């Protein structure tokens with residue numbers, strides 16, 4: 001579903017290095033999503049896109065927990081209680097309907113479109129750029 005993934009998704013060292021980098025970035029904020037008080041279900045984070053100079057959100061839910069409203073609840077709580085900087089942006093591949101819906105339910109509006117090479121698809125894909133103003 002997610003298009004803009006790492007180049008080598010099975011490379012654990014690359015994964016850990018990437019997360020080390022994100023976690024040492026003070027401008028980022030991140031939260032682990034804990035379900036039923038003890039189950040780690042995923043994460044929500046924000047980061048400064050250095051190319052575009054804007055704050056963006058990203059999230060990932062473990063497949064076992066899809067379709068239960070977890071992403072919507074987690075993103076809403078993240079934006080209401082933790083990351084309150086506005087505007088804040090999100091980018092989503094046009095064919096990632098689930099993620100697009102999560103953003104819509106959290107009041108993000110489409111403000112643009114783009115294209116980028118997506119490792120997960122092995123080709124260039126089209127994306128929507130969405131913005132949460134307030």
Ligand SMILES: CC(C)(COP(=O)(O)OP(=O)(O)OC[C@H]1O[C@@H](n2cnc3c(N)ncnc32)[C@H](O)[C@@H]1OP(=O)(O)O)[C@@H](O)C(=O)NCCC(=O)NCCS
Nearest residue numbers: 001002059060061066067068069070071072097098099101
């Ligand atoms: C996309 C993702 C975050 C959705 O998480 P989730 O917890 O299942 O989402 P929710 O249960 O909160 O669903 C929110 C809405 O999206 C819809 N939805 C969820 N997955 C969907 C899918 N695959 N296709 C169509 N609609 C979908 C739900 O029906 C719901 O809409 P509704 O309330 O109108 O019925 C999850 O599938 C995921 O982590 N995918 C892999 C990583 C990814 O794509 N991250 C985002 C990159 S931009």
